[in-house]
Amino acid sequence: MFNYASRFDFPYPEVMEALSTRAIGRAAVRDELARIALPRFFEDGFESVTFDDLAAAAGVSRSTFLRHFGSKEDVVLYVFDPLGDAISGVLASRPTDEDEWVSLRRAVDPVVELLTRDPGAGLALISLVWKTPALWSRLHEKQGSWRPAIADLLAERAGADAAPILVLRTRAMAALGCLMVAFDSWVMGEGSDDLAALTDTTFGSLAPADSTT
Amino acid sequence: MFNYASRFDFPYPEVMEALSTRAIGRAAVRDELARIALPRFFEDGFESVTFDDLAAAAGVSRSTFLRHFGSKEDVVLYVFDPLGDAISGVLASRPTDEDEWVSLRRAVDPVVELLTRDPGAGLALISLVWKTPALWSRLHEKQGSWRPAIADLLAERAGADAAPILVLRTRAMAALGCLMVAFDSWVMGEGSDDLAALTDTTFGSLAPADSTT
DNA sequence: CCTATGGTGATACTCAGTTTCAGTTACGCA
DNA sequence: TGCGTAACTGAAACTGAGTATCACCATAGG
Incomplete structure (x- = not known):
């Protein structure tokens, strides 16, 4: 599956900046949510997958998923x-x-x-x-x-x-x-x-x- | 204001095709609806204008407006x-x-x-x-x-x-x-x-x- | 003149995205 | 180690885009 830990193994380290503890955690959660979401899009198509589906698949509330990604497009991109x-x-x-x-x-x-x-x-x-x-x-x-x-x-x-x-x-x-x-x-x-x-x-x-x- | 009768005075007539009576009427309605809608967008901004606003401004129902334009973007573009x-x-x-x-x-x-x-x-x-x-x-x-x-x-x-x-x-x-x-x-x-x-x-x-x- | 086609408005629905609020976690500092 | 605050979470309610259905009406075209 696609590698989502892009912020951590990205081969151009000079573009990374210092992050606070919470920002690191936040980025990790985003990585994880995206990793879980992508296969859903691949299998069912972008339009068919709802935020409820994604939240359920990731085991978080719809609110939380929405707070990490402002739109469905953001999840994929x-x-x-x-x-x-x-x-x-x-x-x-x-x-x-x-x-x-x-x-x-x-x-x-x-x-x-x-x-x-x-x-x-x-x-x-x-x-x-x-x-x-x-x-x-x-x-x-x-x-x-x-x-x-x-x-x-x-x-x-x-x-x-x-x-x-x-x-x-x-x-x-x-x-x-x-x-x-x-x-x-x-x-x-x-x-x-x-x-x-x-x-x-x-x-x-x-x-x-x-x-x- | 912007000229919306593009289908009728467009300076490259070779791109026009034969239209049935109803198709002509339909295109005219689209022209008219777009002409009315555009100033609303200019004045209030794209996001602030709703289909209800546009329908009210044009004197048709929201249904009708939506039947002519599949999305708000379509109206402008x-x-x-x-x-x-x-x-x-x-x-x-x-x-x-x-x-x-x-x-x-x-x-x-x-x-x-x-x-x-x-x-x-x-x-x-x-x-x-x-x-x-x-x-x-x-x-x-x-x-x-x-x-x-x-x-x-x-x-x-x-x-x-x-x-x-x-x-x-x-x-x-x-x-x-x-x-x-x-x-x-x-x-x-x-x-x-x-x-x-x-x-x-x-x-x-x-x-x-x-x-x- | 008749009828079948297509336009219309009303209503109800799904879902994206926003906002608010209250409860909880955990970071950073003393 | 403990405390206060800032951030994360989930619930709920809300707005608005876009879709679907239905009954009604106008008219194009034979």
Whole structure:
């Protein structure tokens, strides 16, 4: 099953911050609730599972479950939460003189790695997301929230002669979009393709252009 | 106020199809209901307006309002419905030997044109969408649904030596994404920038690349 | 002119998500 | 070690989205 202790074994420790005792406990409970909930969604479909079902399965009250996750979508997409910071972290660590588009491709590796680590589980998750419009939307919303930090990092590393921020925001959008299109293909091929290779292909379809037309 | 009779004065008549008498009436009612509903959303915010409010404002029952629009989001995003076909229509009409990226930029003109036609109304709409996560998500979902047709048209016009469909899907994503990033900037600048110019800039930030790396 | 189709409003229902409140646990500090 | 407070919990009631059903009415189209 999908690994939910993402906060504890996530391979990019620099994105973790100091947590109070209670915050650690809280995160652990969230992990546990999500771990219990996911199979229910996989088996019955996102819409068919109610908060009552989830609470019963987890042995807590509906109130408690709702307090840990503000919405059903949050339960499923919980695993994506740390990826924004992970992407930024990798991007910040790339050499300044590396080609921008290559750095962006590398920045997205944590996502590919997380979904590929457990064969089957990652695909099951993305398949669920892709067959459920509400989840697809919310994932894209989350992805959109990662953009500003990425664009800012691109500006920072380019220094004085950086392209306008609008240009950099566009490239951040494109990079994350390439990842999403790769997911799309991965789901359509039912996992028969290699996600990293698909991502290479989508990134290879585009390139930054000089905006001084 | 925003022009809601989009089905009747939309400047790309080729995308219109023959409608039965009842279907015409139905579309007219939808136009009217949306026209009445929009100002409510602008004034009170998307979440604060209930279906009861909308039904009362329109002088119909809640049932009837809900029968015409499956969700509140649909009411606001109704105006975007014909744009997928409009984009495809323009793309299909572009010369086959025109640069692919240029054709995609032109294909998106109907959207820019529609939002720019009435100064203020288009900006108000996009601002509402941008400040309401549920609307932002649903617009992106709708935009995502336009992609396959665009990619297919790109394949068709390139003929035998077309790039793999995954590459074309990526470029369709990028083109629509450029439009969204332009919206983003337009909203942030509160309409002080020219939407068409912003769109030119975002499109100018990227270029198709040879995927045979 | 008749009828079958489709639009309408009323009602009742499920479920997501919010709010409130009272009872309990356990963290951090003295 | 004990205490006070802050946070966690569950119960209950509430709002509002969205679905389903039904009986009624208007009219398109033959």
